[in-house]
Amino acid sequence: MTVSWNRIPQVEHAAETTLERRGRALPEVPRPLLAHGLGRSYGDVCLNPGASLLHTPGLDRFVAFDPATGILRAEAGLSLDALLRFAVPRGWFPPVVPGTRFVTLGGAVANDVHGKNHHQAGSFGDHVLALTLRRSDGQLLEITPQGHPEWFAATVGGLGLTGLIETVTLQLAPVRSAWMRAWSERFDSLDEFWELNARGEREWPYTVAWIDCLNPGRDGRVGRGIYSAARHATTAPRKAAWREPRRSIPLDPPVSLVNRFTLRAFNHLYYRQPVHATPRAVHHQPWLFPLDAIRHWNRIYGHQGFYQYQCVLPPHAAQDGVQALLDTIAASGQGSFLAVLKTFGARAAPGMLSFPRPGATLALDFPKKGQATERLFARLDAIVQEAGGALYPAKDARMPATMFRTGFPCWEAFADYVDPEFSSGFWRRVTA
Amino acid sequence: MTPSKNPMQRIVLFGATSAIASAVARELATPEARLFCVARDGDALEALLADLRVRADDTDSTRIQGTTADLADIDAQAAVWQQAQQALGQVDGVLLAWGTLPDQAACEASVEATLDAIHVNGTSAIALLARIAPDFERQGRGVIAAIGSVAGDRGRQSNYAYGTAKGMLATYLQGLRNRLFFHGVDVVTIKPGFVRTPMTAGFNRAGALWAEPEAVASGIVKAMRRGREVAYLPWIWRVIMTVIRLLPEYLFKRLKL
Numbered sequence: 244m245t246v247s248w249n250r251i252p253q254v255e256h257a258a259e260t261t262l263e264r265r266g267r268a269l270p271e272v273p274r275p276l277l278a279h280g281l282g283r284s285y286g287d288v289c290l291n292p293g294a295s296l297l298h299t300p301g302l303d304r305f306v307a308f309d310p311a312t313g314i315l316r317a318e319a320g321l322s323l324d325a326l327l328r329f330a331v332p333r334g335w336f337p338p339v340v341p342g343t344r345f346v347t348l349g350g351a352v353a354n355d356v357h358g359k360n361h362h363q364a365g366s367f368g369d370h371v372l373a374l375t376l377r378r379s380d381g382q383l384l385e386i387t388p389q390g391h392p393e394w395f396a397a398t399v400g401g402l403g404l405t406g407l408i409e410t411v412t413l414q415l416a417p418v419r420s421a422w423m424r425a426w427s428e429r430f431d432s433l434d435e436f437w438e439l440n441a442r443g444e445r446e447w448p449y450t451v452a453w454i455d456c457l458n459p460g461r462d463g464r465v466g467r468g469i470y471s472a473a474r475h476a477t478t479a480p481r482k483a484a485w486r487e488p489r490r491s492i493p494l495d496p497p498v499s500l501v502n503r504f505t506l507r508a509f510n511h512l513y514y515r516q517p518v519h520a521t522p523r524a525v526h527h528q529p530w531l532f533p534l535d536a537i538r539h540w541n542r543i544y545g546h547q548g549f550y551q552y553q554c555v556l557p558p559h560a561a562q563d564g565v566q567a568l569l570d571t572i573a574a575s576g577q578g579s580f581l582a583v584l585k586t587f588g589a590r591a592a593p594g595m596l597s598f599p600r601p602g603a604t605l606a607l608d609f610p611k612k613g614q615a616t617e618r619l620f621a622r623l624d625a626i627v628q629e630a631g632g633a634l635y636p637a638k639d640a641r642m643p644a645t646m647f648r649t650g651f652p653c654w655e656a657f658a659d660y661v662d663p664e665f666s667s668g669f670w671r672r673v674t675a
Numbered sequence: 676m677t678p679s680k681n682p683m684q685r686i687v688l689f690g691a692t693s694a695i696a697s698a699v700a701r702e703l704a705t706p707e708a709r710l711f712c713v714a715r716d717g718d719a720l721e722a723l724l725a726d727l728r729v730r731a732d733d734t735d736s737t738r739i740q741g742t743t744a745d746l747a748d749i750d751a752q753a754a755v756w757q758q759a760q761q762a763l764g765q766v767d768g769v770l771l772a773w774g775t776l777p778d779q780a781a782c783e784a785s786v787e788a789t790l791d792a793i794h795v796n797g798t799s800a801i802a803l804l805a806r807i808a809p810d811f812e813r814q815g816r817g818v819i820a821a822i823g824s825v826a827g828d829r830g831r832q833s834n835y836a837y838g839t840a841k842g843m844l845a846t847y848l849q850g851l852r853n854r855l856f857f858h859g860v861d862v863v864t865i866k867p868g869f870v871r872t873p874m875t876a877g878f879n880r881a882g883a884l885w886a887e888p889e890a891v892a893s894g895i896v897k898a899m900r901r902g903r904e905v906a907y908l909p910w911i912w913r914v915i916m917t918v919i920r921l922l923p924e925y926l927f928k929r930l931k932l
Contacts, residue, residue: 263873264719304722305729329730 245296248541249285250548251611251640254292254668261298265318265409269379270297275666276379278403280320280347284354285551286640287668288402294666297407299349305329306410313415314372319349319408331527335415336475338370342583344532348411354637355400355597357604359449359473359531362588364416366599368399369592373412376405379664383409388593397660400594402636404670406662418475422483423449423530424522425473429514433466433566440470440586447472449531454582455510456572456607465573466566468584469518473530480524487528491538499545501610506578534581544610551638552623553606555587560630561603567626568605575619579607595653598635606638617641636669647673680902681818681861685763687711689746689755689803690773692719694872695822698892699770704730704739711759712741715773746773747795749802756807765814768899769807771800771821776874782836789836797840801847808851811860818899819855820863821848825907827866828916831932845905852904861902867891868912884911 246253258272259279269276277291280299290296302320309315313335317326323337324344330336341356350356355368364370376384376398384406388395398405430436436452443450450472460467534540541549556564565584572578582605589601609616624646627634633650634642648654658674684707688696691712700710704727712727714720720741727739740762744755760766777792800821811817826834827841845864852862869875869885891908898906907913922930 261873261876264722266718266722304726306722306725308729310732310734333732 245279245282245290246548247286247289247640248283249551249608249640250541250544250546251285251550252287252290252292252668253548254287254290256291256296257293258295259298260295261301262320262407263301265302265304265375265377266383268381269377269407269664272297274379274664276407276664277667278319278349278353278407280350281322281345283343283346283350284637286636286638287672288354288636288639289350290668291666292668299347299407302349302409303347313417314412315415316373316410316412317348319352319411320347322347323351330415331418331421334417334419336418336527338414338416339364339367340531342532343535344528345535348413349403349408352399352408352411353401353403355592355594355599356637357587357599359451359585361599362444362450362586363448365588365590366400366592366594366597368594368597370414370416371395371399371411371593372414374398375409377407377409379406379662394660396593396595397657398594400592400597401657401660402596402667402669404661404665404667406665419477420475420479421485421527422476422479422524423473423527424476425471425525425530426520426522427469427471427518428520429467429469429518431460431467432462432464433562433569436466436468436470436584437562443470443472444586447474449473450585452584453513454569454584454605455514456569456582457507457510457578458514459573464566465569467514468582469514469516471530473522473525475527476524483524485526485528488536489538490536492540492542495542495546497545499547499549499610500543501549501580503576503578506580509580510578547611549611550609550616550620550640551606552609552620553604553635553638554623554627554632555598555600555602555604555635556627556630556632557600557602558589560632561586564626564630564632565603565605568623571622571626572607572619575615575622577609577612577615577619579609582607595657596636596651598633598637600633602632604635606635636673639669642673644673644675679900681816681900682767683708683818683896683900685709685765685767687713687756687759687763687766687769689713689769689771691741692716692723693772693774694874694888695867695870695891695895696770696772697723698888699772699895700727701730702889702892702896706732709738709763710740711762712739713744713746713755713759714741715743715745717743746803747799749799752799752803752806756803756810760810766810766817768818768820770895770899771803771819773800774822774874776834777836779832779834779836792836793840793843795840796837797843800844804847804851808855811855812858815859818861818863818902819851820865820895820899822865822867822895823848825866825868825912825916829919829927831930833932861899863898863903864905865895865898866905866907866912866916868907868909868915 272295279296299320302318306316339358351367357366374386454468692714774796782789824841826838848864894908
């Protein structure tokens with residue numbers, strides 16, 4: 244059974260086919276279809292219950308690379324991990340990377356993913372120069388932002404619903420080493436975060452904050468955390484030694500290891516980790532992809548899985564809204580291992596259904612605890628809607644249809660571009 | 676450090692678009708490499724060559740080359756081999772990797788299907804080996820590797836047409852290894868176990884015995900570099916097949932393997 248990273252929902256598919264070559268007709272399997280890359284989204288945007296999945300990681304060939312311009316064309320199943328292994332030694336870097344490098348190019352386009360550099364670089368789709376899209380009527384559309392702006396806007400962030408993305412042409416960004424210069428600082432409250440962030444964002448291309456959502460700061464309110472910022476280093480440190488860790492959670496624990504006690508202890512220890520206020524050299528892997536250091540980390544929640552909750556709040560409502568969300572979570576007693584807070588840049592996203600928009604985004608994960616979790620989500624939803632915000636489809640297994648429709652008002656216009664033979668569990672859930 | 680005996684820079688891959696050979700090609704596609712890829716399907720070959728050219732920084736498409744050919748057609752083999760030699764100048768090694776997984780039931784229903792399976796997986800590979808052997812003998816160095824199978828180690832009801840072809844290939848490689856040893860040429864028999872490739876797409880491929888093509892490919896490259904005789908990939912298959920070969924036939928014939 245194919246599941247997404249958070250293992251919710253657990254559903255059966257009518258057929259699962261592995262695609263081996265591009266340029267072929269779509270396989271003869273029960274309709275509707277959905278491409279499935281490395282399954283790192285959290286929920287059902289990458290699932291198609293009762294229908295068919297087309298596994299794409301075999302479509303992982305490079306098509307062309309120009310070392311002078313950094314323009315790369317590759318099949319959509321290529322992972323960012325493979326791309327990084329190729330590009331970094333040649334002095335190039337993916338312009339936008341999400342929190343894991345185990346995603347495909349196609350998935351990065353379909354979810355228009357963002358990274359810690361959104362305030363400077365925008366989202367993944369901002370760097371896509373062209374796409375090829377296989378439609379169920381047999382057509383292969385060659386889409387560029389200039390040539391076909393409407394198809395481009397539909398397919399970037401289009402959740403894989405406009406057809407099968409076969410190739411992606413991407414503008415890479417030049418870098419001079421595999422290393423970064425990074426600093427971090429503790430903050431005791433959200434007020435301090437906003438201050439730090441104003442300064443950090445002005446001067447640093449990558450910024451992110453982790454929030455301790457269980458233990459309050461000195462003012463008695465939840466909102467303390469660690470702020471980090473980085474940029475690509477111009478040189479590797481003289482004693483540059485970096486070895487990729489090979490740690491893994493080898494199997495499902497019989498019960499979830501995430502409970503009130505471990506969460507409180509983890510958050511406390513994480514907050515107490517050493518910080519480095521003066522920039523120092525860090526390899527890009529631990530800085531950009533800290534969770535990739537532990538393979539199968541999703542297993543700590545056990546077989547029943549967990550939820551992610553990632554919202555964006557518009558700028559005018561961000562400060563009060565984030566505090567209200569954290570207060571609500573603290574009051575519920577259901578904490579999160581990794582509460583991540585980041586501000587998006589003030590720019591329009593390239594896709595009709597793109598999630599990034601001006602404001603602040605907060606991402607949390609929660610163990611699945613039945614009714615209590617659902618009640619908490621309902622309270623969080625109310626705060627997000629009141630603020631005029633939205634939830635991230637790539638991280639969602641449960642949002643009500645109304646929440647999707649208000650958060651993504653272009654959804655009806657987008658629906659015109661959905662391939663009649665493509666669908667997903669998510670799409671049926673929020674449009675039915 | 677792995678002891679490296681054979682350079683692996685100028686390599687010919689026959690059946691290059693198969694999952695295992697493609698993974699071998701990717702591993703070999705460095706800025707120093709010159710590769711010549713032979714495959715039947717033109718589109719698949721072009722996609723592979725483009726990928727390898729990017730990986731090998733071959734911007735002017737001079738070091739990574741290839742041609743389409745049906746290697747089961749023995750008459751076509753000579754011209755392909757000549758073309759490969761011309762493209763590479765000198766050949767450090769070759770890998771024979773084409774083949775099919777025939778439907779045993781179809782083979783039982785048809786003499787033609789049986790002989791065809793043996794031709795594609797056995798005889799046609801032996802024909803190419805016979806053709807290229809004198810050239811390796813003459814140059815007095817290099818490595819010849821061919822992909823056999825654990826299925827060739829013992830005939831079993833479930834796939835003995837395929838097993839016969841691969842067993843015949845293994846025996847031929849044994850003799851060739853013995854002959855070319857005296858000329859400084861290594862002959863490597865590759866025996867993969869279960870590999871997750873399009874060839875095995877119809878099987879339930881969960882379980883610890885199923886390997887990824889990339890893992891098998893790096894085993895192949897290592898075995899060719901070192902000039903190993905027989906490489907079971909992954910290694911556990913050497914143990915498994917030793918046990919299977921040791922079962923007495925009066926018992927083995929009763930098993931549903």
